Amino acid sequence: MNSASEAQYREQPAKRLRNAAIRRTGSSAFMTLLGKECLELLRSFKLVWVPIVFVVLGIMQPLLSYFMPVLIEKAGNMPEGTVIEMPPPVGSQVLADTLSQFGLMGLLILALAFMGIVSGERNSGASALVLVKPVSHTSYLLSKWVSMMILTWGSLLLGYAAAWYYTWLLIDFVDVGPFMLSYVLFGLWFTFVLTATLLFSTFLRSAAGAAFSSLGVAVLLSMLAGLMPKYMGWSPGALSGLAYQAVTSEVLLPLNSVSWWSIATAVIGIAVLLMGSVVLLKRAPAHD
Amino acid sequence: MTELLQVKGLTKSFGSVHAVKSIDFSIQEGRCVALLGPNGAGKTTTIRMLTGLLAPTSGEVRFHSLARGEDHRSLIGYLPQTPAFHNGMSGMEYVVYSGRLCGLSASDARKRAMELLERVGLASAAKRRVGGYSGGMKQRLGLAQALVHHPKLLVMDEPVSALDPLGRREVLRLLQELKSETTVLFSTHVLHDAEELCDDVVIIRDGEVALQGSLAAIRNEHRRPVIELKLEDAPHAINWAQSFLQKSRTDELRYSWLSEAELQGNRLYMTASHMDVARQGLMEELTEHKVPFSRLEVGYSSLEDLFMKVVSG
Known part of the structure; x- marks a missing residue:
């Protein structure tokens, strides 16, 4: 009895030490995985070309708005003496247009860039070699998700800031408050869609399938939110519309309760999608 | 260990x-x-x-x-x-x-x-x-x-x-x-x-x-003595082999030394349970029926044979 409790007593610190070791391994494994993901983004040049595409997209919108009258004039084909009256572009409207460009082209590019992020490794068997090591499925997926988010929020910020700067130069100044709020709202929308890409990439073998399934979800959600704003205002699909409103409003947009709901459902949706991916990955860590 | x-x-x-x-x-x-x-x-x-x-x-x-x-x-x-x-x-x-x-x-x-x-x-x-x-x-x-x-x-x-x-x-x-x-x-x-x-x-x-x-x-455990008998291409020899196979299946007592026999073309493969008895028994059988054979070889089954048997058996 005495020796048994003594043994138990002696075992306690050992166990605690081991648990601490596991925790330490856990966080260092996550950092190692994240490092690898970032290295891969760099080596595959995604870390270079995706931000460049966003910057180009961002600059294009204010440039086009600014030079539109000149472009139409120079396009020829106009009978002599045609007078075209165009309302002068408004800075905040240009930024909203930029966002809608990002929502189409930017999202497509990001979904294509990340479509094989899990399925590629699973099909080749590279994930098997990682997951037989003492690495949790959660940190494996979370490292991928964080790397996606770094590229997504970074590219979006660069592109959007470029748009904001050129709008300021060429058209007019837009306040930083609305700009930042719309950035965060739009970033949340991107995060939601790309987390869906991660889930589909875990779920489907085909990378293209993952990209188009998640883009399909994005289109469906924003269409529903656009068609039935009354009923679907709480869905994450309403976030992009909210972002346009945020940037076009004069002052910082006061978010009403429905808007808060759409933010909340997006955050919950992201968490659920991530957990779903972990469950799916646990069920089958590797294909043959 | x-x-x-x-x-x-x-x-x-x-x-x-x-x-x-x-x-x-x-x-x-x-x-x-x-x-x-x-x-x-x-x-x-x-x-x-x-x-x-x-x-x-x-x-x-x-x-x-x-x-x-x-x-x-x-x-x-x-x-x-x-x-x-x-x-x-x-x-x-x-x-x-x-x-x-x-x-x-x-x-x-x-x-x-x-x-x-x-x-x-x-x-x-x-x-x-x-x-x-x-x-x-x-x-x-x-x-x-x-x-x-x-x-x-x-x-x-x-x-x-x-x-x-x-x-x-x-x-x-x-x-x-x-x-x-x-x-x-x-x-x-x-x-x-x-x-x-x-x-x-x-x-x-x-x-x-x-x-x-x-x-x-x-x-060690699965090593079995194997006898390979190659027969002349005579109808008499093949007939004997076939009747021998028949007998080996039915008449268990007499062929107690034999655990398995198989005829492939003109080769008869026999797995013996006791080598000495088998040798004796087979020689008697061969002389009794005046079986024309060209080669008689006695050896042991290899691990390969065992593997094939286990895997396909």
Whole structure:
């Protein structure tokens, strides 16, 4: 009895030490995985070309708005003496247009860039070699998700800031408050869609399938939110519309309760999608 | 000798296909064990369940040094049949990365990676991208990454099947060295590889263990005297052989020395239960019927014969 409790007593610190070791391994494994993901983004040049595409997209919108009258004039084909009256572009409207460009082209590019992020490794068997090591499925997926988010929020910020700067130069100044709020709202929308890409990439073998399934979800959600704003205002699909409103409003947009709901459902949706991916990955860590 | 792990009632079904049907075996510490079986016997499925990559339908894999339910992945080093890496990384980077994932510190991982790459003969290619490696190099890199954390058990799925003879020799030589350092389990469908390396074999067929034990014990226990009789191409000889076969099946008493007989063309193969009685009995039979034979050979069944019998029987 005495020796048994003594043994138990002696075992306690050992166990605690081991648990601490596991925790330490856990966080260092996550950092190692994240490092690898970032290295891969760099080596595959995604870390270079995706931000460049966003910057180009961002600059294009204010440039086009600014030079539109000149472009139409120079396009020829106009009978002599045609007078075209165009309302002068408004800075905040240009930024909203930029966002809608990002929502189409930017999202497509990001979904294509990340479509094989899990399925590629699973099909080749590279994930098997990682997951037989003492690495949790959660940190494996979370490292991928964080790397996606770094590229997504970074590219979006660069592109959007470029748009904001050129709008300021060429058209007019837009306040930083609305700009930042719309950035965060739009970033949340991107995060939601790309987390869906991660889930589909875990779920489907085909990378293209993952990209188009998640883009399909994005289109469906924003269409529903656009068609039935009354009923679907709480869905994450309403976030992009909210972002346009945020940037076009004069002052910082006061978010009403429905808007808060759409933010909340997006955050919950992201968490659920991530957990779903972990469950799916646990069920089958590797294909043959 | 202590037992490292025990596999109890391990079962895996994919829908209605029962790939592995309640397998039991155990692995002693320090032994080299071959999981032997034809293609499709369930070797890879068993190995993937051992490594935790596949959840078993029922049954368990239990490591004795761990509490029930504890993660055993840190004890295992795994080399799949065709290892795939992150092709953008260099060999060195990959082994360091593997070491870091297993909880080594950055400097330890570097040191260990250097040592292992040297050992598997990849030191000169350490800085090249893995994507450009040949099959044999990938196999050796796979071995290095599997060994990075000094695993208690090295698990390999068909480590040499996909290699050319030269690469095969090289990997076999490495394994020969490694088996003195750690416990090794590998699957193969080539008996020869198992014979060359292993202490123990587990032969599986159709998802079930057909035979298991130490190689030496199996060899002794299942060694049977075999008599091969080559007959002249005369109708008389063939007739005799056929009636002899008939008799051997019906008249058990008289042919008690004979456990099995088989006629292939003009060759009669007999597996004897007692060599001396068999020799005597057969000679009597041959003289009595004046059987024209051209050759009579007495020998012992090889492990190959046993394997073929177990696997196809």
